[in-house]
Amino acid sequence: MDASNPIVHPIGDHHAVDLEEGPLIVTMKELPGMPGTIGGLALRVGQFLFAAAAIVIMVTGDEFTNYTAFCYLVAAMSLQFLWSFMLAILDTYALLIKRGLRNSVLLSLFVVGDWVTATLSLAAACSTAGVTVLFDNDLNYCGQMHCHRYQLSAAMAFLSWLLIGMSSLLTFWLWASE
Amino acid sequence: MDASNPIVHPIGDHHAVDLEEGPLIVTMKELPGMPGTIGGLALRVGQFLFAAAAIVIMVTGDEFTNYTAFCYLVAAMSLQFLWSFMLAILDTYALLIKRGLRNSVLLSLFVVGDWVTATLSLAAACSTAGVTVLFDNDLNYCGQMHCHRYQLSAAMAFLSWLLIGMSSLLTFWLWASE
Numbered sequence: 001m002d003a004s005n006p007i008v009h010p011i012g013d014h015h016a017v018d019l020e021e022g023p024l025i026v027t028m029k030e031l032p033g034m035p036g037t038i039g040g041l042a043l044r045v046g047q048f049l050f051a052a053a054a055i056v057i058m059v060t061g062d063e064f065t066n067y068t069a070f071c072y073l074v075a076a077m078s079l080q081f082l083w084s085f086m087l088a089i090l091d092t093y094a095l096l097i098k099r100g101l102r103n104s105v106l107l108s109l110f111v112v113g114d115w116v117t118a119t120l121s122l123a124a125a126c127s128t129a130g131v132t133v134l135f136d137n138d139l140n141y142c143g144q145m146h147c148h149r150y151q152l153s154a155a156m157a158f159l160s161w162l163l164i165g166m167s168s169l170l171t172f173w174l175w176a177s178e
Numbered sequence: 179m180d181a182s183n184p185i186v187h188p189i190g191d192h193h194a195v196d197l198e199e200g201p202l203i204v205t206m207k208e209l210p211g212m213p214g215t216i217g218g219l220a221l222r223v224g225q226f227l228f229a230a231a232a233i234v235i236m237v238t239g240d241e242f243t244n245y246t247a248f249c250y251l252v253a254a255m256s257l258q259f260l261w262s263f264m265l266a267i268l269d270t271y272a273l274l275i276k277r278g279l280r281n282s283v284l285l286s287l288f289v290v291g292d293w294v295t296a297t298l299s300l301a302a303a304c305s306t307a308g309v310t311v312l313f314d315n316d317l318n319y320c321g322q323m324h325c326h327r328y329q330l331s332a333a334m335a336f337l338s339w340l341l342i343g344m345s346s347l348l349t350f351w352l353w354a355s356e
Contacts, residue, residue, distance in 0.1 A: 066316060068308075122300055122301065129305060130247040131305075134245060134309050137246050138245050172354070173354050176354035177354050
């Protein structure tokens, strides 16, 4: 690794530079929820916990394999779980060694991964919600099916998406203002 | 209007300042597709045309009102159409008077509006796609229904979302790097 361009930087390392650019940018760069901070770790933990909840609630019903949208939700939430869990480990490491994750290559990787998983998660949550509303309101199938299970799973997927959306916006902001 | 802080700025007005900040930022700020450029106008026109196509294809079938997801698609695409059409007019105005739209208040308004409409459009496209896949693959309803119409409408909504996604990323980038 090139010692002049380390992957992790001490937290506050950019502070001196930021002060020259103006107070607004300093405030934005210190927002909670950025990668390598306690807020960032909390967002990642929330993401993988909600993703795990969505998967568990869906797969414990045995009917879900009959419906493409529900299988897609399990696949998208599994990807979301893996991504957020991996980044939670990276955030924990950065916090343990007391360094922020401010390398622009790492940030661009986080931005792309966050956008891809966020889009897939929203797509999965919406398609599941669409099918659940169809069963409940339009076809009146809910008497014979576990609709509450599907609704709860879709709600967990939406919550996971909300948190990954916040993470991705913050990371994109940090990357764009680097 | 305060003459010292105009809503529109001559294109290239920030160029001298950007050059002092470094060559990378100059390149990013001149990306095609930014608000107030020909590329930006083309994106907006594409967005409202695809949104209009999604609405027309859906409403010319008489069954769509029976399904919540399809009604939601029409509502979300109508909002998308109005938003993109309004911004296309603003882009045309900026091009006619040969000034870029670089005011930070305007940019933040575009960013919020773009994100809201993009999220609603993706949600509508995904719920329609989820329901269409259910009809086609899982319930085998497509013999009695106009499934191709719904699939085509969902495809148009996805294309509209793809273009609004590009617009919103570019606008957010410009706003974050201001």
